[in-house]
Amino acid sequence: MKYKLVVSFLLALLVAVPVVAQQDTTLADTSAAAMLPAPATMVQAKDADNDHGHAIDVTWELSADDGQGAGTVLSYEIYRSESPDGPFEQRGLVPSQKNSYTDIGSRDRESPDYFPDYIDFYYRVDAVAADSADRALSEVFGPVHSYGQWFNTGRIPVMVGVLIFAILTILFVTIAKKGRELYVRPLAGIDAVDDAIGRATEMGKPILYVLGLGTADQIATIASFTILGRVAKRVAEYHTKVIVPCYDPIVMTVAQEIVKSAYLDAGRPDEYSDDIVYFVTQSQFAYVAAVNGTMLRELPATNIYMGKFYAESLILAETGAVAGSIQISGTDEIAQIPFFIVACDYTLIGEELYAASAYLGREPVLLGSLKAQDYAKAAIIVLAIVGIVAANFGWTYFTELFQVVD
Amino acid sequence: MRRQLPLALVFIFGVFMIVQYFVPHEYSEWVYEFLLDWITIIGIFALALGIYSLTHVSMGKIRNRTPNWQYAIVTMLGLFVMIYFGFTARTGDSWGLYFVALVALTLGISSLTWGAVETQASRRKIGFAAGLGLLAVFVLVAVFDPSWKFYFYTSEGLQSAMFRNFFDYIMIPIQSTMFSLLAFFIASAAYRAFRARNILATLLLASALIVMLRFNPFLGPVGEYIAQTANWLLNVPNLAAKRAIVIGIGLGIVATALKVILGIERGYMGRG
Numbered sequence: 001m002k003y004k005l006v007v008s009f010l011l012a013l014l015v016a017v018p019v020v021a022q023q024d025t026t027l028a029d030t031s032a033a034a035m036l037p038a039p040a041t042m043v044q045a046k047d048a049d050n051d052h053g054h055a056i057d058v059t060w061e062l063s064a065d066d067g068q069g070a071g072t073v074l075s076y077e078i079y080r081s082e083s084p085d086g087p088f089e090q091r092g093l094v095p096s097q098k099n100s101y102t103d104i105g106s107r108d109r110e111s112p113d114y115f116p117d118y119i120d121f122y123y124r125v126d127a128v129a130a131d132s133a134d135r136a137l138s139e140v141f142g143p144v145h146s147y148g149q150w151f152n153t154g155r156i157p158v159m160v161g162v163l164i165f166a167i168l169t170i171l172f173v174t175i176a177k178k179g180r181e182l183y184v185r186p187l188a189g190i191d192a193v194d195d196a197i198g199r200a201t202e203m204g205k206p207i208l209y210v211l212g213l214g215t216a217d218q219i220a221t222i223a224s225f226t227i228l229g230r231v232a233k234r235v236a237e238y239h240t241k242v243i244v245p246c247y248d249p250i251v252m253t254v255a256q257e258i259v260k261s262a263y264l265d266a267g268r269p270d271e272y273s274d275d276i277v278y279f280v281t282q283s284q285f286a287y288v289a290a291v292n293g294t295m296l297r298e299l300p301a302t303n304i305y306m307g308k309f310y311a312e313s314l315i316l317a318e319t320g321a322v323a324g325s326i327q328i329s330g331t332d333e334i335a336q337i338p339f340f341i342v343a344c345d346y347t348l349i350g351e352e353l354y355a356a357s358a359y360l361g362r363e364p365v366l367l368g369s370l371k372a373q374d375y376a377k378a379a380i381i382v383l384a385i386v387g388i389v390a391a392n393f394g395w396t397y398f399t400e401l402f403q404v405v406d
Numbered sequence: 407m408r409r410q411l412p413l414a415l416v417f418i419f420g421v422f423m424i425v426q427y428f429v430p431h432e433y434s435e436w437v438y439e440f441l442l443d444w445i446t447i448i449g450i451f452a453l454a455l456g457i458y459s460l461t462h463v464s465m466g467k468i469r470n471r472t473p474n475w476q477y478a479i480v481t482m483l484g485l486f487v488m489i490y491f492g493f494t495a496r497t498g499d500s501w502g503l504y505f506v507a508l509v510a511l512t513l514g515i516s517s518l519t520w521g522a523v524e525t526q527a528s529r530r531k532i533g534f535a536a537g538l539g540l541l542a543v544f545v546l547v548a549v550f551d552p553s554w555k556f557y558f559y560t561s562e563g564l565q566s567a568m569f570r571n572f573f574d575y576i577m578i579p580i581q582s583t584m585f586s587l588l589a590f591f592i593a594s595a596a597y598r599a600f601r602a603r604n605i606l607a608t609l610l611l612a613s614a615l616i617v618m619l620r621f622n623p624f625l626g627p628v629g630e631y632i633a634q635t636a637n638w639l640l641n642v643p644n645l646a647a648k649r650a651i652v653i654g655i656g657l658g659i660v661a662t663a664l665k666v667i668l669g670i671e672r673g674y675m676g677r678g
Contacts, residue, residue: 050430051430052430052431052432052434052435053431053432054432107432148430148431148432148433149430149431150429150431151428151429151430152428152429152430155427155428158427158428159428162424162660165657165660165661165664166664169661169664169665170668173670216674217445219658219659219662219663222662222666222671222673222674223662223673225673225674226671226673226674227673228673229673230673246456248452249449249452249453249454249455249456249459250448250449250452252452252455252456252459253452253455254674257675258673258674258675261675274459274462275462275463275466277459278459278460278462278463279455279456279457279459279460280460281460282453282456283577283581284581285580285581285584285585286577286580286581286584288584289580289584293477297473297474311585311588314588314591314592314595315584315587315588315591317595318591318594318595332655332658332659334648334651334652334655337651339595341599342595342596342598342599343591343595343598349651350651350652350654350655350658351651351654351655351657351658353658354658354659354661354662355658357671357673365670366665366670366671369661369662369664369665369670370661372661373654373657373658373661376657377653377654377657380653380657
């Protein structure tokens with residue numbers, strides 16, 4: 001009897017333990033299923049547009065539990081692999097309610113984050129709950145590879161604008177070359193240059209020409225070079241002295257060549273010396289201190305500031321005013337224009353700096369480009385008015401025509 | 407050829423830069439970065455020319471005893487001492503004969519310079535002899551003093567105590583002083599600008615007053631109206647004028663760039 005009881009008990013145990021164990025597993029599975037969020041769906045990946053390659057855009061539909069449903073999704077983790085079966089490497093993390101990610105890597109082969117082009121990748125997006133172990137894996141999408149584009153379609157409006165403007169410029173330059181008289185409105189600041197040189201000659205004092213803090217590759221500095229050439233030529237003709245302290249050594253080298261050529265053109269090569277154009281320093285306020293010192297020691301009859309200026313503009317111009325010099329300035333730095341207007345006698349505002357060289361030279365080909373600028377400005381005014389009307393009537397396609405996407 | 411080659415180079419690289427703006431491919435970026443590297447390389451060589459120019463002008467002032475020539479000595483000392491500090495550093499905590507070497511080198515170069523600019527033969531001889539002797543002292547100290555050494559290829563010198571101290575406690579305060587002058591110059595410029603000489607100047611004065619008063623906390627309920635008016639002034643007439651100037655500048659930049667690329671504008675080559 002005892003044996004029967006023991007055997008029965010053991011048999012019961014043999015049957016019951018797997019059942020209980022099975023029940024426990026089922027309960028655990030049911031509990032886990034209840035905690036897991038719904039996965040992200042419709043995962044898509046494609047090469048990022050208008051770039052140099054090494055980047056893939058990944059998009060997906062939000063999880064049903066993101067902001068609605070159970071509301072348990074806190075973030076999405078983006079994984080990438082070279083095989084659909086893995087292993088997957090995490091590439092990014094975005095918060096909930098966001099359904100896109102650009103997987104960007106380095107183009108440097110030596111970099112640990114190197115992202116090779118033309119290699120097939122597979123992407124997966126995990127919807128992750130508060131406990132990062134609670135995650136729902138999306139379907140794997142792929143293959144997809146990145147590659148660089150040869151044309152940035154987002155910049156088509158810029159290209160069209162530049163082409164139209166280039167055609168206008170060439171057209172007006174051609175018209176000007178044929179000898180047609182082009183009217184250019186007087187620029188008081190440029191008309192004053194001749195008077196200022198004459199004043200310096202009469203007073204026997206030098207002219208100080210400041211090229212600003214710009215580098216030689218900036219258009220404002222290039223425009224200033226041209227004006228310097230004209231000023232130096234007249235200075236040489238009048239046997240007056242010009243001082244050109246430079247902030248940038250490349251600018252100094254170019255300016256030396258320009259002044260030397262101007263003296264040569266004026267038939268006074270013997271009066272040129274390398275001490276006319278000299279380098280001071282590449283430290284902004286040390287440069288200001290040096291130029292201010294020159295102003296107060298040499299007391300120039302005229303100070304000409306043309307080019308790129310920053311915080312030093314007012315310090316220079318006010319010191320020049322204290323020194324009693326006639327001051328002519330021109331810059332395309334919007335923030336500095338008011339300072340120059342207040343402290344200088346004449347100021348070339350913005351584009352007038354670029355027009356000055358053409359105005360000084362009175363060469364038809366240079367004046368032709370000014371006409372092109374005027375027509376381009378007229379076109380912009382018309383487009384702005386049409387744009388205002390279009391925006392008020394809700395015709396968004398008109399403004400979208402001019403949208404530049406980087 | 408002397409004129410044609412630069413113009414051809416400007417045209418080729420100018421057109422490349424325009425095309426490059428529309429081509430995002432990495433080959434295009436690579437060439438662009440390569441060209442930018444060249445600007446850095448040219449800049450470094452040009453810096454040597456700049457230092458030569460500064461030295462040449464300063465030495466000329468000293469030699470010719472032009473008015474205020476003493477400032478040129480200070481300029482030269484500043485240039486020389488900072489270069490010296492930038493290339494040297496202590497190897498431990500001891501200064502050793504570091505300052506002896508500095509004084510010997512400074513006086514040695516000064517004596518040689520004096521000898522070079524002097525016109526009397528006897529003084530020239532004294533200058534050169536003293537200069538060479540002091541330089542010999544400097545070389546001896548530099549070779550046999552282990553407490554400091556030269557760092558030509560690494561940046562230890564730039565991190566050295568003397569370089570950092572001169573930069574942090576002399577250069578930066580002086581620069582800050584220059585910058586702070588701006589506050590006083592703004593006041594003096596504003597005084598001149600805001601005179602009610604005519605209708606336009608009066609309008610400017612009134613606008614400036616409104617804009618300045620917008621942050622005044624003692625105006626009570628009136629302050630809110632002033633703030634609103636100031637914001638309107640800044641966001642409507644001011645912004646409109648600014649944008650007009652920006653559009654003009656943009657067109658001017660494109661026009662000038664085109665003129666340079668097409669060889670119409672040659673002022674930068676010394677031929678206006």
